[in-house]
Amino acid sequence: MEENYTAINWNNIEDQIDKATWEKLTEQFWLDTRIPLSNDLADWRSLTDEDRDIVSKVFGGLTLLDTLQSQDGMSSLKKDVRSQHEKAVMNNIEFMESVHAKSYSSIFSTLNTPSEIDDIFTWTNNNEVLQYKANKINSIYQNGKPLEKKVASVFLETFLFYSGFYTPLYWLGHNKLANVAEIIKLILRDESVHGTYIGYKFQLGFNELSETEQEDFKNWVYELLYDLYENEEKYTALLYDKVGWTEDVLTFLRYNANKALMNLGFDPLFPDNADDVNPVVMNGISTSTSNHDFFSQVGNGYLLGNVEAMSDNDYLFHFDDEN
Secondary structure: OOOOOOOOOOOOOOOHHHHHHHHHHHHOOOOHHHOOHHHHHHHHHHOOHHHHHHHHHHHHHHHHHHHHHHHHHHHHHHHHOOOHHHHHHHHHHHHHHHHHHHHHHHHHHHHOOHHHHHHHHHHHHHOHHHHHHHHHHHHHHHHOOHHHHHHHHHHHHHHHOHHHHHHHHHHHHOOOOHHHHHHHHHHHHHHHHHHHHHHHHHHHHHOOOOHHHHHHHHHHHHHHHHHHHHHHHHHHHHHHHHHOOHHHHHHHHHHHHHHHHHHOOOOOOOOOOHHHOOHHHHHHOOOOOOOOOOHHHHOOOOOOOOOOOOOOOOOOOOOOOOO
């Protein structure tokens, strides 16, 4: 006889972090169609061909990674959830990753011609360095152990995205492409929750391992990070050498690699901290967003008010050895 199908009961929750994360994510809900990207056209036309090429390519790369996260990442992680509530949170994350991926196409359709868009996706789908990191992460999603998949997800969301995020944050700091950057800031706000939540779930499983297993696994984590960072150096040079930003972007990447490790409960690897990052970009990385009247831009009088900004400490989880 088949077992009864179980209805999810949000009044009986094993882990209150699931409920808190669900509420945070639903508070933060947004759609790219509510942001007036066409207001950035004058700024876009003022950029050099070289600068426009970099913006287009970084968004192509970000589209690829968000496609990976929405199509394979979350479905892979959902196979190993501890509860129905955790699966519900993962469903929310999966949908928002699809929103993120679509958002870049909204940017393309506003700023780029159809032939330029075709060129962007051709470049994205065939660039060896970009494809290396996508395939490296996806191979873990397809073949890795549950904890390995969580590490891959945290590294993707808290580290690998940031070589692309640097560009719109840089232009925001120079008073250009404000609405494009607003989408990035909304994505950043989501990713900060995703990375810390999945990092928290990783820590629950990691703390159940023996000391020997923990040490072996930690070595695997750092080896993966070294491999991804080495590839990211190549990707960053490919994008930014021509405008002289490579070293600044690498500093930004190392800073965020450290944050990814901290989300997993590990010590930072690199000496870089927030003070070393370009202050113009660091100012833009704030998870607060502008108070755009998003809905009135599309003919609706509803005002989307400020969503409470998430501070760096909101999603820091600490565990004792007993837990």
